[in-house]
Amino acid sequence: MQAHNPPNSQPAVPEARAGDPTPSVRPVRGRFARGEATFRWALLVGAIAMLLLLAGIFVTLLIGSRLSLSKFGFRFLAGTEWDPISQEFGALPFLVGTLLTSFMAIAISIPFSMAIALSLGEYFRRGWLSSVLRSMIELLAGIPSVIYGFWALFFLVPLVRSLEMQLDIPPYGVGIFTASLILAIMVVPYSASVAREVIAMVPSSLKEAAYSLGATRFEVIRQVVIPYARSGIIAGILLSLGRALGETMAVTMVIGNRNALPDGIFSPGNTMASIIANEFTEATDEIYLSALLEIGLVLFVVSTIINVTGKIVIQRLDRPGSGSPK
Amino acid sequence: MKASRTAFRKVWDKAFVSIVLLLSILSIVPLFLIFFHIFKEGFSSITPGFFVNLPKPVGEPGGGIANALVGSGLLVLVACILALPVGIAVGVFLAEARTNLFSTSVRLSMEVLQGMPSIVIGIIAYLWVVKPMGTFSALSGSVALAIMMLPVIVRTTEETLRLVPRSLKEVSLALGAPYYLTVLRVVLPAGISGIVTGILISVARIAGETAPLLFTAFGNPFMNTNLLKPVNSLPLIIFNYAISPYDDWHALAWGASFVLIVLVLALNLLSKVISHRFRVEF
Numbered sequence: 259m260q261a262h263n264p265p266n267s268q269p270a271v272p273e274a275r276a277g278d279p280t281p282s283v284r285p286v287r288g289r290f291a292r293g294e295a296t297f298r299w300a301l302l303v304g305a306i307a308m309l310l311l312l313a314g315i316f317v318t319l320l321i322g323s324r325l326s327l328s329k330f331g332f333r334f335l336a337g338t339e340w341d342p343i344s345q346e347f348g349a350l351p352f353l354v355g356t357l358l359t360s361f362m363a364i365a366i367s368i369p370f371s372m373a374i375a376l377s378l379g380e381y382f383r384r385g386w387l388s389s390v391l392r393s394m395i396e397l398l399a400g401i402p403s404v405i406y407g408f409w410a411l412f413f414l415v416p417l418v419r420s421l422e423m424q425l426d427i428p429p430y431g432v433g434i435f436t437a438s439l440i441l442a443i444m445v446v447p448y449s450a451s452v453a454r455e456v457i458a459m460v461p462s463s464l465k466e467a468a469y470s471l472g473a474t475r476f477e478v479i480r481q482v483v484i485p486y487a488r489s490g491i492i493a494g495i496l497l498s499l500g501r502a503l504g505e506t507m508a509v510t511m512v513i514g515n516r517n518a519l520p521d522g523i524f525s526p527g528n529t530m531a532s533i534i535a536n537e538f539t540e541a542t543d544e545i546y547l548s549a550l551l552e553i554g555l556v557l558f559v560v561s562t563i564i565n566v567t568g569k570i571v572i573q574r575l576d577r578p579g580s581g582s583p584k
Numbered sequence: 585m586k587a588s589r590t591a592f593r594k595v596w597d598k599a600f601v602s603i604v605l606l607l608s609i610l611s612i613v614p615l616f617l618i619f620f621h622i623f624k625e626g627f628s629s630i631t632p633g634f635f636v637n638l639p640k641p642v643g644e645p646g647g648g649i650a651n652a653l654v655g656s657g658l659l660v661l662v663a664c665i666l667a668l669p670v671g672i673a674v675g676v677f678l679a680e681a682r683t684n685l686f687s688t689s690v691r692l693s694m695e696v697l698q699g700m701p702s703i704v705i706g707i708i709a710y711l712w713v714v715k716p717m718g719t720f721s722a723l724s725g726s727v728a729l730a731i732m733m734l735p736v737i738v739r740t741t742e743e744t745l746r747l748v749p750r751s752l753k754e755v756s757l758a759l760g761a762p763y764y765l766t767v768l769r770v771v772l773p774a775g776i777s778g779i780v781t782g783i784l785i786s787v788a789r790i791a792g793e794t795a796p797l798l799f800t801a802f803g804n805p806f807m808n809t810n811l812l813k814p815v816n817s818l819p820l821i822i823f824n825y826a827i828s829p830y831d832d833w834h835a836l837a838w839g840a841s842f843v844l845i846v847l848v849l850a851l852n853l854l855s856k857v858i859s860h861r862f863r864v865e866f
Contacts, residue, residue: 312696315700369607381604402791412834450611474594474596476597507795565696566692566695
């Protein structure tokens with residue numbers, strides 16, 4: 259046992275020893291034997307059930323979408339026609355819609371989330387300003403997405419509509435741009451919190467070295483803090499991208515629900531999540547349902563890849579030796 | 585030349601702080617706008633009748649959200665019953681397991697589940713529960729919500745139990761207690777406040793979820809005639825009324841938003857208070 263847990267020299271993780279598993283014990287005999295066996299079995303079964311749950315979700319989606327997979331093949335992802343009546347299903351408009359809204363949302367949110375991360379992780383690490391800002395960000399993360407959507411419908415949509423009138427384009431109000439705006443507001447807390455953690459982790463010795471060479475605080479941030487924290491910042495952005503891709507309610511309410519390739523960023527559209535939300539209960543044909551399930555499958559696979567990548571990047575940071583404040 | 589360069593660096597350094605601060609403050613402006621709108625529009629709907637009445641058809645004033653409140657409570661309660669035992673068991677397993685392929689993949693599967701779009705979980709609950717049973721039901725909604733709760737419960741349980749010192753377990757084992765009683769009577773009670781915090785956080789998360797309920801607890805989200813369906817929920821009622829064209833229903837939805845946001849924030853606050861007051865610390 260002890261060999262697996264050498265004394266940890268990292269002061270940053272003093273609780274490492276506390277997390278050790280319970281030392282192995284001799285097999286219990288006598289009156290506790292049954293309870294012991296049942297307990298160990300229950301834990302193991304629960305853990306196996308989690309793997310089965312995830313595998314089951316994947317297999318269910320795969321089986322559900324096999325009709326569409328075999329009928330359309332690759333054409334499904336490249337086709338632009340979504341016509342339940344002629345039973346022609348191509349998901350390209352929704353793929354484009356999802357990518358456009360997500361990436362625009364991330365692009366809009368980055369300056370804000372980085373500003374918050376720098377404020378909380380570097381400039382104002384303590385004090386009332388930081389605690390107020392931090393609780394506000396946490397509140398922002400706690401608001402249900404349907405409320406974001408509702409608010410966007412009554413506040414952002416008229417705002418965007420008047421902007422569109424100024425620009426002399428059809429004033430829908432709803433559309434890709436509006437959806438990106440509300441998504442940007444929603445994902446700010448996610449990338450900000452991960453980025454704040456890694457920015458706060460930058461060793462002060464590195465920063466002090468730069469200060470001693472005459473760097474200003476901005477130069478320290480640009481040339482020491484940001485490069486040091488880069489992978490963590492990217493991980494945070496990946497996590498918020500994963501959330502933006504799968505976000506359903508807020509997007510469904512303001513994107514305009516148009517099943518065609520968007521003509522521009524102000525055009526109404528649909529995302530993979532919003533087309534499912536809108537049409538799932540109307541899908542009476544098997545092939546229609548199957549096409550929607552294939553979209554669900556794509557959503558599942560894409561968000562899994564993004565989330566796992568983000569987690570791997572974060573896990574690398576957590577390894578001892580990756581740096582901790584002195 | 586050199587002096588002006590230094591001056592520029594100093595000025596830009598100061599300017600950068602202001603920009604960072606300005607952007608930080610700008611990003612919490614939506615929070616205030618959302619709160620402001622919900623209080624302005626929703627507060628007038630909040631009357632005693634709002635909590636006990638059923639929604640009324642368009643044109644009749646004084647509808648309430650009683651069915652949504654009861655439905656939400658029911659959905660969350662059943663989801664807790666489904667998710668808590670499994671979630672806590674898996675959390676205990678992960679906290680106690682040695683690092684190997686199996687425990688790593690269980691942990692990873694929880695991460696994947698955590699990041700999965702909620703609409704996909706709604707589809708799954710539809711295929712697993714609604715389709716075999718042939719009808720939309722509260723149970724299917726609870727199954728969807730339970731799947732959403734699981735990763736949060738597992739993670740908080742594991743994290744909390746990892747804080748329980750090994751010496752505590754060794755004392756129990758040295759006294760002759762078997763492993764299972766050590767976990768049940770020593771480790772779990774020591775970490776109970778952390779687990780309760782996790783439960784509150786996960787309830788706050790699922791109480792506001794709409795997407796998984798669209799095809800499970802409630803039929804078609806666009807048919808606003810199903811007012812007396814036994815299983816409605818706060819987020820569903822907000823969604824269905826928000827996208828309706830009627831001002832009466834919008835007012836109801838603002839009121840429901842007000843109630844939902846107060847509920848969710850109260851849960852978050854409560855979990856904070858608990859984790860601060862009864863911190864798992866040794």
